[in-house]
Amino acid sequence: MSTRKDQIVHSTSSTKSPTKIFARRLFDGTNDSHLENQIIEIRQGKIVDVRSSEPGEENSAGVISADIVAPGFIDIQINGANDIQFNDDVTVDALARMAYGARQGGTAYILPTFITAQDMQYVKAIDTVKVALRNKLPGILGLHLEGPFLSRERPGIHEKSCIRVMNDTDIAHLTEPFDGALLVTVAPETLPSKALNTLVDAGVMVFAGHSDASSDVMQQAEENGLRGTTHLFNAMSQLTVREPGVVGATLSSDSLYAGIIADGHHVNWMNIKIAVKQMSKRLCLVTDAMLTLAGARQEFTLHGETIRLRNGRLTNAEDRLAGAHVAMDQSVRNMVKNTDVPLSQALRMASRNPAEAIGYGHELGQVKRGFRASLSLLTEDLHASGVVVDGEYFEQVI
Known part of the structure; x- marks a missing residue:
C-alpha cells in the first residue's frame, strides 16, 4: 500500500481529460x-456546447456523470x-499541494494567500506564483x-511588528507585469497619496481589510478604484450609529465585492443574511483556510x-481565531x-461572483459555450465529487 504522501504526489496530476460531462442538475x-440532464461538451480546455442529453448518453464511454454540476469554485x-x-513553504510544489487540498472541497482555482511577513518577503511569493502561472500549474489563478x-489597529492574527506603510519600492514590485490575478489587501487609510490609483491602473485588484478606515475614507478609496473588502465583518471598523466604518461602507456600496467566511465561527449568520440581502451578486465565499484543510495536522x-x-x-492560546478550517463545498x-439562500445563489457566491471580483468574469464563473472548462461536480447532498480545471478532470479522493 502506498503512503499518503505518495498518493498526494500522484493526485496532483489529473486522472483524465473528458470530452463530455453529464449533469443530472x-x-x-x-x-x-x-437545467436537468445536460451534457457539457469539452474540447481543448474550453466548453464547446451545453445541451440536453440523448437517452442513455450518460452511460457512454468517456462520459463523467455528476448529480450536480456548477461553474468551478474559485477561492x-x-x-x-x-x-x-x-507563508512557510513558498515553492511551486507547495502550490500544487495546496491546489490539490482545495480540490477536495470542490475548488477549481485558488488565489494562494501570502499574509503579512517581514520586510519584502512577499516578493518571493509573487515570483513563485509567476513560475506556477508560466508552467500552467492546474488550479493556480493568481496570488492574494x-x-x-x-x-x-486591526491586526487580527497578523504579526503586528511586520505591518508597515507601502513605499515606492513596494509599488514598483506590485505593478510589475503579472500574468494572472493579483489581489492585494490593504488598509486604505494607510496608503500614500495616489498609491491606490497607481495599483489599480496597473491591473491590481485592491481590497480593503484589516482596516480601521472611516466610511469617508472607504468612499474615496472606492472612487479611486478599490475593488472590494476582505473577509467582511472580520478585522475592520464596524457599523455604528454615527460611523458606518468599513462594514457599513461595503454594505451600502453598489459596486464593492466582499469575501466572507461562512464557517459559523467568523461571522454570525444574521450578519451574513444581511450581507446576502445587500450584495448577493457581489458576495464571495472564501475559506481563509489554513494548512489543516484536507490535511492530517491538528x-x-x-x-x-x-x-x-x-x-x-x-x-491561539487566547482563543483568537487564526484562519479557518472549512472547505468550499462545506461553505455552500x-x-x-x-x-x-437558494442553491443557485450559494453556488454563484462560490463561482461567478469571485470570478467577476478578480476580473475573470468573461471566461470563468459560468457554464457557457466559449468559457474555460472549469466545473465543480457535487453529490446530491452537496459534497464535492470531482473538479474539472481547464478540461482536466480531478476526482475527489478524501
Whole structure:
C-alpha cells in the first residue's frame, strides 16, 4: 500500500481529460433555476456546447456523470491546505499541494494567500506564483497578498511588528507585469497619496481589510478604484450609529465585492443574511483556510504561537481565531442551511461572483459555450465529487 504522501504526489496530476460531462442538475451560473440532464461538451480546455442529453448518453464511454454540476469554485483567499502553509513553504510544489487540498472541497482555482511577513518577503511569493502561472500549474489563478500594508489597529492574527506603510519600492514590485490575478489587501487609510490609483491602473485588484478606515475614507478609496473588502465583518471598523466604518461602507456600496467566511465561527449568520440581502451578486465565499484543510495536522505554529484545531475552530492560546478550517463545498452547504439562500445563489457566491471580483468574469464563473472548462461536480447532498480545471478532470479522493 502506498503512503499518503505518495498518493498526494500522484493526485496532483489529473486522472483524465473528458470530452463530455453529464449533469443530472446543471446550475450554469446565469439562471436562478437549474437545467436537468445536460451534457457539457469539452474540447481543448474550453466548453464547446451545453445541451440536453440523448437517452442513455450518460452511460457512454468517456462520459463523467455528476448529480450536480456548477461553474468551478474559485477561492480568492486560502492560506494553506493539505498540510502546507504558503507563508512557510513558498515553492511551486507547495502550490500544487495546496491546489490539490482545495480540490477536495470542490475548488477549481485558488488565489494562494501570502499574509503579512517581514520586510519584502512577499516578493518571493509573487515570483513563485509567476513560475506556477508560466508552467500552467492546474488550479493556480493568481496570488492574494494579505498585508503587510494593513492597520496596526486591526491586526487580527497578523504579526503586528511586520505591518508597515507601502513605499515606492513596494509599488514598483506590485505593478510589475503579472500574468494572472493579483489581489492585494490593504488598509486604505494607510496608503500614500495616489498609491491606490497607481495599483489599480496597473491591473491590481485592491481590497480593503484589516482596516480601521472611516466610511469617508472607504468612499474615496472606492472612487479611486478599490475593488472590494476582505473577509467582511472580520478585522475592520464596524457599523455604528454615527460611523458606518468599513462594514457599513461595503454594505451600502453598489459596486464593492466582499469575501466572507461562512464557517459559523467568523461571522454570525444574521450578519451574513444581511450581507446576502445587500450584495448577493457581489458576495464571495472564501475559506481563509489554513494548512489543516484536507490535511492530517491538528496544530501548527504561526508567528511563534501554537494554533490548534478544536471543534472546527483554529485558535491561539487566547482563543483568537487564526484562519479557518472549512472547505468550499462545506461553505455552500452552510449557506443553504443557515441563510436559506437558494442553491443557485450559494453556488454563484462560490463561482461567478469571485470570478467577476478578480476580473475573470468573461471566461470563468459560468457554464457557457466559449468559457474555460472549469466545473465543480457535487453529490446530491452537496459534497464535492470531482473538479474539472481547464478540461482536466480531478476526482475527489478524501
